[in-house]
Amino acid sequence: MIEVKNLTVSIEDKRVLKDVNLHIAQGETIVLLGPNGSGKTSLLKTIIGIPEYKVESGMILFSGKDITKLTIDERARLGIGIAFQRPPAVRGVKLKDMLRICMEKRGDFKEEKINEFAQKLNLFNCLDRDINLGFSGGEIKRSELLQLLAQNPDFIMLDEPDSGVDLVSINLVGKVINELLEKEKIARERTKAGLIITHAGFILDYVNTDRGCIMLNGTIICSGNPRDLLEDIRSKGYEGCIRCLR
Amino acid sequence: MSSVDVRERAKKAEKKPSAIGPDIDLNAYSVEVKEHGKIQKLKNLSGEVKEKAISVGVEAVEACRSGSFFQMDHSVILSSAYKSGLEVMSSTEALKKYDWLQDYWWKAVNVDADKYTAQAELKQNHGYFLRALPGAKVEFPLQACLYMTQDGLAQNVHNIIIAEEGSELHIITGCTTAPGVRTGLHIGVSEFYVKRNAMVTFTMIHNWAEDVEVRPRTGAIVEDNGIFLSNYVCMKPVKTLQMYPTAYCVGENANVRFNTILFAREGSNMDVGGRVFLRAKGSRAELVTRAITKGGDIVTRGHLIGEVPGIRGHLECRGLILSEKGSIHAIPELEGKANNIDMSHEAAVGKIVEEEIQYLMARGLNSEEATSVIIGGFLDVEIKSIPEHLKREIKKAVRMGEERLL
Ligand SMILES: Nc1ncnc2c1ncn2[C@@H]1O[C@H](COP(=O)(O)OP(=O)(O)OP(=O)(O)O)[C@@H](O)[C@H]1O
Numbered sequence: 001m002i003e004v005k006n007l008t009v010s011i012e013d014k015r016v017l018k019d020v021n022l023h024i025a026q027g028e029t030i031v032l033l034g035p036n037g038s039g040k041t042s043l044l045k046t047i048i049g050i051p052e053y054k055v056e057s058g059m060i061l062f063s064g065k066d067i068t069k070l071t072i073d074e075r076a077r078l079g080i081g082i083a084f085q086r087p088p089a090v091r092g093v094k095l096k097d098m099l100r101i102c103m104e105k106r107g108d109f110k111e112e113k114i115n116e117f118a119q120k121l122n123l124f125n126c127l128d129r130d131i132n133l134g135f136s137g138g139e140i141k142r143s144e145l146l147q148l149l150a151q152n153p154d155f156i157m158l159d160e161p162d163s164g165v166d167l168v169s170i171n172l173v174g175k176v177i178n179e180l181l182e183k184e185k186i187a188r189e190r191t192k193a194g195l196i197i198t199h200a201g202f203i204l205d206y207v208n209t210d211r212g213c214i215m216l217n218g219t220i221i222c223s224g225n226p227r228d229l230l231e232d233i234r235s236k237g238y239e240g241c242i243r244c245l246r
Numbered sequence: 247m248s249s250v251d252v253r254e255r256a257k258k259a260e261k262k263p264s265a266i267g268p269d270i271d272l273n274a275y276s277v278e279v280k281e282h283g284k285i286q287k288l289k290n291l292s293g294e295v296k297e298k299a300i301s302v303g304v305e306a307v308e309a310c311r312s313g314s315f316f317q318m319d320h321s322v323i324l325s326s327a328y329k330s331g332l333e334v335m336s337s338t339e340a341l342k343k344y345d346w347l348q349d350y351w352w353k354a355v356n357v358d359a360d361k362y363t364a365q366a367e368l369k370q371n372h373g374y375f376l377r378a379l380p381g382a383k384v385e386f387p388l389q390a391c392l393y394m395t396q397d398g399l400a401q402n403v404h405n406i407i408i409a410e411e412g413s414e415l416h417i418i419t420g421c422t423t424a425p426g427v428r429t430g431l432h433i434g435v436s437e438f439y440v441k442r443n444a445m446v447t448f449t450m451i452h453n454w455a456e457d458v459e460v461r462p463r464t465g466a467i468v469e470d471n472g473i474f475l476s477n478y479v480c481m482k483p484v485k486t487l488q489m490y491p492t493a494y495c496v497g498e499n500a501n502v503r504f505n506t507i508l509f510a511r512e513g514s515n516m517d518v519g520g521r522v523f524l525r526a527k528g529s530r531a532e533l534v535t536r537a538i539t540k541g542g543d544i545v546t547r548g549h550l551i552g553e554v555p556g557i558r559g560h561l562e563c564r565g566l567i568l569s570e571k572g573s574i575h576a577i578p579e580l581e582g583k584a585n586n587i588d589m590s591h592e593a594a595v596g597k598i599v600e601e602e603i604q605y606l607m608a609r610g611l612n613s614e615e616a617t618s619v620i621i622g623g624f625l626d627v628e629i630k631s632i633p634e635h636l637k638r639e640i641k642k643a644v645r646m647g648e649e650r651l652l
């Protein structure tokens with residue numbers, strides 16, 4: 001579904017991604033691990049097309065189509081969705097307004113869906129509030145997912161959906177991610193693919209993932225079974241990865 | 247103070263420039279204009295006039311209004327109240343009818359404040375007198391339209407608004423010019439008297455022409471438990487606009503709120519403020535301004551003066567600069583003169599944050615759509631305590647201006 005080829009990206013003349021290669025097939029979910037500042041968010045933002053992340057070389061293919069030069073909204077309308085790690089607040093624009101926009105832009109607005117989706121993430125009380133303004137950490141995470149429910153994208157990128165989410169909410173978050181990724185179906189019948197960033201890996205207890213990748217200094221240095229990778233990081237730290245590189 | 251004294255003071259101030267805002271040569275505007283005949287119903291207005299009136303919230307369909315006042319140039323062509331407990335008439339007429347009105351004349355605004363107040367006294371052309379009798383509560387708003395049809399004319403009105411004890415009065419005032427009028431001067435003195443336990447909401451929408459100069463002069467005296475809510479919207483071009491409405495909370499728990507929405511394009515110069523003297527225990531004030539420039543210059547002022555313990559006040563000003571040219575200058579002032587007061591302000595001026603546009607784009611909006619949603623949200627000031635249809639009028643006026651923002 002998505003293919004990142006030899007991607008090198010800089011922001012304000014600082015190189016944040018170096019020769020990144022990543023392929024995610026339809027039906028698959030990949031976990032992206034890596035220390036703070038290693039470039040995980042940068043990769044997601046480059047895939048969605050934030051212009052500050054300048055592609056120096058390489059390309060991004062979505063369903064076989066080169067999207068490297070498309071605008072953010074063109075990519076969104078093609079079916080790429082993202083839950084941001086730290087989305088901005090927008091004054092006067094209600095969460096409800098955002099849900100309407102998400103649905104409309106994917107060609108299917110149904111008023112009654114708003115409540116149905118909000119129910120799934122227990123976010124009724126945020127619908128009439130300005131988006132992200134004064135939202136708690138956990139509310140932001142759920143509100144990002146709520147927007148994805150409304151958008152129903154094919155390729156779903158989640159930037160730390162489990163950070164700062166309480167034990168009850170993570171249950172809801174896990175359920176919704178499974179729904180978005182059509183986890184109830186068998187892999188080859190799914191029409192979705194996912195890329196999830198996590199640090200602690202809590203989300204792995206709720207969502208089955210196929211593969212994990214570790215990013216270090218802007219490069220994906222290895223991949224493997226996500227739980228094994230997490231276990232290695234837990235026991236040996238990221239130094240272990242560095243050693244492994246040698 | 248006798249009316250002779252008042253005129254003397256006005257004469258002395260005839261050449262006194264305003265403390266702020268560009269100075270205007272009053273002689274550049276004519277004070278002569280033909281009289282317009284009275285009409286029975288607003289329906290009888292020509293289509294063109296009706297359309298302009300609607301753009302400032304004044305409806306020819308009178309069903310959801312409790313009274314109407316229409317002044318064209320220097321003639322009051324219609325004034326009537328449709329509901330009992332309300333009085334609507336020309337302020338000159340009211341002055342003849344009620345001796346006691348002298349006690350309200352120039353009591354909330356100083357006649358010698360500047361040459362504009364002086365001119366309103368010396369060359370007054372009516373204005374409205376609106377009054378809610380004690381206990382009268384009328385949900386539907388009174389509407390007043392001040393309309394200018396002659397190029398280069400000065401219109402000097404003096405309005406008096408009285409909400410007697412326990413009454414509730416909602417007013418919508420629209421000021422505009424006939425199509426084809428380019429220049430003019432509008433001086434509007436408005437004095438509000440909000441008695442004990444009374445409430446006045448005042449919504450004013452301006453839709454002037456490119457070269458019109460506007461000098462409203464407003465004062466409000468609010469007694470115990472009185473509420474004065476003032477909403478002002480100016481989204482259309484104007485040459486210069488300068489006003490600094492001032493409210494005096496003289497009674498315990500008096501409550502004042504000013505909401506201001508401004509949009510200045512190239513060639514427009516707006517200097518709009520709000521000032522509240524908090525003079526009695528428990529009085530409160532909140533001033534909220536949203537200003538957008540696309541080439542014009544805006545000064546937005548706010549001034550709270552806390553004079554006794556136990557008062558509260560907050561100023562909030564947000565400005566958005568949408569073009570290379572243009573400026574917004576926010577000047578919030580807080581003056582505390584007693585202990586145990588709570589006054590604060592927040593001001594922010596800048597351009598649209600790129601990250602917000604990108605956020606909306608990630609949900610599928612293109613960059614123009616995203617910009618327009620953000621501007622819509624920016625201008626969406628939460629306006630409490632006014633009837634729904636007035637909220638709609640404000641939204642409508644804002645939206646009409648917004649269309650030209652992009
Ligand atoms: N707008 C920016 N301006 C300057 N530097 C930036 C910008 N965005 C990211 N960076 C830098 O790029 C590097 C990678 O950042 P990125 O946000 O991709 O890290 P991350 O792996 O997501 O980290 P975390 O786990 O802390 O979220 C960091 O050193 C960061 O400071």
Ligand SMILES: [Mg+2]
Nearest residue numbers: 040041085159
């Ligand atoms: Mg990150």
